[in-house]
Amino acid sequence: MLKIVLIFILLILLTVTSISAAAGANNTTKSTYQNQTKMVIGTASTPYITKVNPENHALNVAINKTIEIQFNQPVQYKTGWIEFRRDGILNPFKSSIDFDTLIIKPSSPMRMGSYYTVVLHTNSLKNFDGSGINCSSISFSTAIRVDIINTVTGGDISKNSLLYNSIQKTVLSKEIISKAKTGSPLVTFGDGKGPKILIVAGVHGNELSAQAAAMKLINHLNGRHVMGTVYIIPFAIPYDTAHNTRYWHNKDPNRVANVFGSPTNIIINLAKKLKIQAIADFHSSVPGGVPGKDSALCTRTPMYKSYKIASYIAKYSGSTLIADKIAGQKYPGALEDVTNLNGIPAVTCEVLAYHNTLKNSCVAKSFKQMWGFLKYFGIE
Numbered sequence: 355m356l357k358i359v360l361i362f363i364l365l366i367l368l369t370v371t372s373i374s375a376a377a378g379a380n381n382t383t384k385s386t387y388q389n390q391t392k393m394v395i396g397t398a399s400t401p402y403i404t405k406v407n408p409e410n411h412a413l414n415v416a417i418n419k420t421i422e423i424q425f426n427q428p429v430q431y432k433t434g435w436i437e438f439r440r441d442g443i444l445n446p447f448k449s450s451i452d453f454d455t456l457i458i459k460p461s462s463p464m465r466m467g468s469y470y471t472v473v474l475h476t477n478s479l480k481n482f483d484g485s486g487i488n489c490s491s492i493s494f495s496t497a498i499r500v501d502i503i504n505t506v507t508g509g510d511i512s513k514n515s516l517l518y519n520s521i522q523k524t525v526l527s528k529e530i531i532s533k534a535k536t537g538s539p540l541v542t543f544g545d546g547k548g549p550k551i552l553i554v555a556g557v558h559g560n561e562l563s564a565q566a567a568a569m570k571l572i573n574h575l576n577g578r579h580v581m582g583t584v585y586i587i588p589f590a591i592p593y594d595t596a597h598n599t600r601y602w603h604n605k606d607p608n609r610v611a612n613v614f615g616s617p618t619n620i621i622i623n624l625a626k627k628l629k630i631q632a633i634a635d636f637h638s639s640v641p642g643g644v645p646g647k648d649s650a651l652c653t654r655t656p657m658y659k660s661y662k663i664a665s666y667i668a669k670y671s672g673s674t675l676i677a678d679k680i681a682g683q684k685y686p687g688a689l690e691d692v693t694n695l696n697g698i699p700a701v702t703c704e705v706l707a708y709h710n711t712l713k714n715s716c717v718a719k720s721f722k723q724m725w726g727f728l729k730y731f732g733i734e
C-alpha cells in the first residue's frame with residue numbers, strides 16, 4: 355500500500371515538474387521575442403525588405419507560386435493597403451504575416467505569360483514600434499505558354515548549329531527548342547485583351563534570319579507587359595529547320611496553304627480558331643531572287659488592311675512596299691494569300707539574305723519588321 359502511495363506522489367511530482375517546465379519554455383520564447391523586438395527598436399526604425407521570393411523581375415514564375423516578402427524585422431499590418439496587379443489590373447489575393455514575412459496568396463492560380471506586381475503602400479505595414487514601411491513594389495512574370503500546334507513537323511533545332519548558336523539560351527528558349535522536337539511551337543504573350551496577332555517564321559526552314567529574329571523577339575517580350583496578345587511561331591516546321599531545307603514532302607510549304615492539313619493550312623485554321631486579327635509571315639530572299647530585297651508584301655483585295663499594315667512595316671523598317679492587287683493571283687497557296695482569302699489580313703516580310711546564312715544585320719532588319727507589326731497594332 356505504501357508503495358502505491360509513493361508511486362502516486364511521484365507521479366504528481368513528475369506532472370507538476372513537466373507543467374512548470376512547459377511554462378518556463380513559453381516564458382523563454384516570449385522573452386526572446388521581446389528581446390528581438392527591443393533590439394530592433396534600438397537599432398532600426400523603418401522596416402525594409404531583405405528578400406523576396408520570387409525575386410524582383412523574375413521570369414518564368416510558376417502560376418501556383420505564393421509570394422513571400424521578408425523584412426529586416428518583424429512586421430504587422432498598419433493600413434494594410436496592399437495591391438496585387440496582373441498586367442496593371444487589380445487581382446484578388448489573400449495576405450498574411452508570418453513574423454517578418456508578408457505572404458501574398460493569389461485567390462486563384464496566376465495566368466501564364468502575365469506580368470504581376472505587388473505594391474506595398476507607405477505605412478501598409480509597420481514594425482512593433484509603430485514605424486511604417488516606405489512604399490515599395492515587386493514585379494515578376496509568370497511562365498510563358500508554349501503549345502504544340504502540329505505534331506508531325508517536329509525537329510531538333512540544335513542540329514541547325516548556325517541558328518541554334520544564335521539563340522540566347524534562356525529557360526524559355528530551351529523549353530521552346532525542347533518542345534519543337536515534338537512539333538511546331540506556338541508561344542503566347544499577353545493578357546487576352548486588345549489586338550491578337552500572329553508572327554510566323556520558318557515556313558522555309560533554310561531561311562534563318564527570321565527564325566533567329568523571332569527567338570530574339572520572344573526573349574525580348576518575356577517579362578514585358580504586352581498590350582494585347584502576341585502569338586509567335588518561331589519555327590513553323592522544326593523538321594525543315596533541323597535539316598536546313600525549304601521543302602516539306604517535296605513541296606514548297608508556302609504554296610500549299612490552301613491544301614487541307616499542310617503545315618501552313620494548319621496555321622490558318624489556328625488563326626481562325628484563335629480569332630487572330632492579322633498574320634505577318636517572315637522570310638528571307640536571296641540576292642537576285644524575287645523580290646530580292648528587304649520588303650513588305652501585301653495585296654489590297656480582299657483585305658485592304660493588309661495594305662495598311664505592310665505600308666506601316668515598310669516605312670518603319672526601311673523596307674520596300676510591294677503591293678499586289680488581289681490575293682491568290684500571283685502566289686496561290688502562299689500563307690499570306692490564303693489567309694487574306696479567309697478574311698484575315700496578312701502580310702509577308704522579306705529580308706535580303708542567302709539561305710542557310712545568318713548575319714546580324716539581317717536578323718536586326720527582320721526583328722525591326724516584326725517590331726513594326728507590333729507597333730502598327732499598338733502593342734509596343
Ligand SMILES: [Zn+2]
Pocket residue numbers: 557558561608637638
Ligand atoms: Zn521564304
